[in-house]
Every structure is written in C-alpha cells, then in structure tokens.
Amino acid sequence: KQEVTQIPAALSVPEGENLVLNCSFTDSAIYNLQWFRQDPGKGLTSLLLIQSSQREQTSGRLNASLDKSSGRSTLYIAASQPGDSATYLCAVYSGGGADGLTFGKGTHLIIQP
Amino acid sequence: NAGVTQTPKFQVLKTGQSMTLQCAQDMNHNSMYWYRQDPGMGLRLIYYSASEGTTDKGEVPNGYNVSRLNKREFSLRLESAAPSQTSVYFCASSGSLIGGELFFGEGSRLTVL
Numbered sequence: 001k002q003e004v005t006q007i008p009a010a011l012s013v014p015e016g017e018n019l020v021l022n023c024s025f026t027d028s029a030i031y032n033l034q035w036f037r038q039d040p041g042k043g044l045t046s047l048l049l050i051q052s053s054q055r056e057q058t059s060g061r062l063n064a065s066l067d068k069s070s071g072r073s074t075l076y077i078a079a080s081q082p083g084d085s086a087t088y089l090c091a092v093y094s095g096g097g098a099d100g101l102t103f104g105k106g107t108h109l110i111i112q113p
Numbered sequence: 114n115a116g117v118t119q120t121p122k123f124q125v126l127k128t129g130q131s132m133t134l135q136c137a138q139d140m141n142h143n144s145m146y147w148y149r150q151d152p153g154m155g156l157r158l159i160y161y162s163a164s165e166g167t168t169d170k171g172e173v174p175n176g177y178n179v180s181r182l183n184k185r186e187f188s189l190r191l192e193s194a195a196p197s198q199t200s201v202y203f204c205a206s207s208g209s210l211i212g213g214e215l216f217f218g219e220g221s222r223l224t225v226l
Contacts, residue, residue: 023214031212042119043203043217089156093212098146101169101215105155 002027002094005078006104014112015082021075021089021107031100033094035064035075038106039085047075047088080111115139119204120219126194126225134189134221145187146171147179149200150220156203160211162187163210179199194225 003026013019023033030052036044037069048057048064051071056065063076089106117138126132138145147159158171162181176198178190187206191198202221207213 034214034216035216041220043219044215047216049214074149091156091215095211097163097210098144098158098169100212101158103156105153108194 002030002092002100002102004090004102004104005091006088006090006107008107009105010110011107011111012112013080015080017080018076018078019080019109021077021088021109023073023092024073024103025071025073025092025102027094028071029094030068031062031095033066033073033093034091035062035073036089036091038089040086044089082111082113085109085111115216117204117206117216119202119220119221122219123222124224126191126223128225130196131190131192132194132223134202134204134223135186136188136218137186138204138206138216139185140206140208140216141184142206142208142213142216143161143184143205144213146205146206146215147177147180147187147189147208148203149173150203151200152204155218159189161210192224194223196225199223199225 034049035047050066061078087106091103094100120135143164146161148156160179162168165184204218
C-alpha cells in the first residue's frame with residue numbers, strides 16, 4: 001500500500017527566504033503527483049500536477065520536482081511572502097481508480113513578516 | 114467561475130439525525146468525490162462517482178450514502194449521524210478518474226453532538 005510522508009510537519013521561516021517542502025512516497029510506480037495548498041478553514045487548491053514522465057513543473061514562484069526512482073518530490077518556493085502561509089499537501093496517484101490517490105498529511109508553513 | 118460549490122458550510126446535528134451535503138461543479142467534469150478530513154488522519158475517501166449514473170465505495174463508506182443526481186451534482190447523505198462523523202467534508206471533481214487533476218470545494222464542517 002502506498003504511503004506518503006511530508007516532513008517537516010511544520011515550518012516557520014522569515015519573509016524573503018527561498019524554501020523547500022518535501023514529499024516522499026514508498027511505491028515508485030506512480031502515474032502523477034499533485035501539490036495542493038490549504039488555507040485555514042478552506043478547501044484544497046491545486047498548485048501543480050506533475051506526470052510520471054516529467055521531472056518538474058513551474059508556476060510563478062513555485063517549482064515542483066519529481067524523482068520517481070527515489071520516491072521523492074520537492075516543492076520549491078522562491079522569495080517567500082506572508083501570503084504563502086498555509087498548509088501544503090502532496091498527493092500521489094498510483095493507479096486503480098479513485099482509491100489509488102494517496103494524500104500526505106501536509107506541511108504547515110508560516111512565513112514571518 | 115464557481116468551480117466546486119458545497120452546501121451547507123456549517124452544520125450541527127444531534128446523534129441520530131439525518132442530513133444531506135450537497136455538491137455541484139460547473140467544470141463539466143465526469144468524476145466526483147467525497148472526502149473527510151480529520152486531524153492526524155489526513156484526507157480519506159468516502160465515496161466517488163466515476164461518471165454520471167455510477168457510484169463506488171472508498172476507504173470509509175460506512176454510515177454514508179451518495180447520489181449522483183446528474184453530471185453536475187453529487188450529494189452525500191448521513192442517515193443516522195454519529196459523533197464519529199464529526200469532521201470536515203470535502204467534495205472534489207476531476208475530468209478523469211485516472212489521475213486527473215483534482216479541484217476541491219470549500220468544505221462543510223459538521224459537528225454531531
């Protein structure tokens with residue numbers, strides 16, 4: 001059974017720093033990986049979707065990379081801002097229909113002004 | 114563009130009462146999902162619908178029923194609410210059941226006393 005781990009569970013950094021969030025998964029046979037952002041009391045917002053054949057995806061200040069063989073993905077946030085404060089979750093799709101999507105528990109990020 | 118809309122946003126029930134959570138999407142997606150999110154447990158799939166007219170159980174279906182009313186709408190019903198069903202419920206949709214990008218609603222916060 002696929003397991004997805006996000007470490008650390010919480011992270012606090014000063015504004016302006018570049019930072020990396022980590023997502024690891026136990027079964028490398030994946031179809032894609034998706035990064036989400038969740039603000040307090042809100043739903044999940046899709047940030048980036050990386051297909052298994054891709055190495056990275058970029059959107060603005062965000063860059064997500066995927067290394068299937070090592071079971072890892074990273075989300076790089078450049079020049080962090082207080083508005084980036086949120087919980088970031090990754091989800092791995094391993095096939096087999098809707099049951100094949102496994103979520104991590106997220107990293108709670110605080111950007112200090 | 115509304116995306117995925119859930120109602121109600123908040124609800125308090127007494128044990129044994131019934132209620133229905135409503136979900137509608139305007140992205141012409143085939144697949145729709147219901148998840149619950151609990152502290153320390155992450156997101157867990159309750160039921161999903163691959164396409165109009167079909168529904169299937171997810172990881173935690175006990176105590177719930179669903180109806181895919183049409184392509185836009187997917188409802189979740191609690192027939193006899195229990196305190197263990199206190200949670201935040203999220204509806205989501207995707208263009209494809211097989212690894213499609215997920216779009217979430219804002220969530221429905223349910224408390225069962």
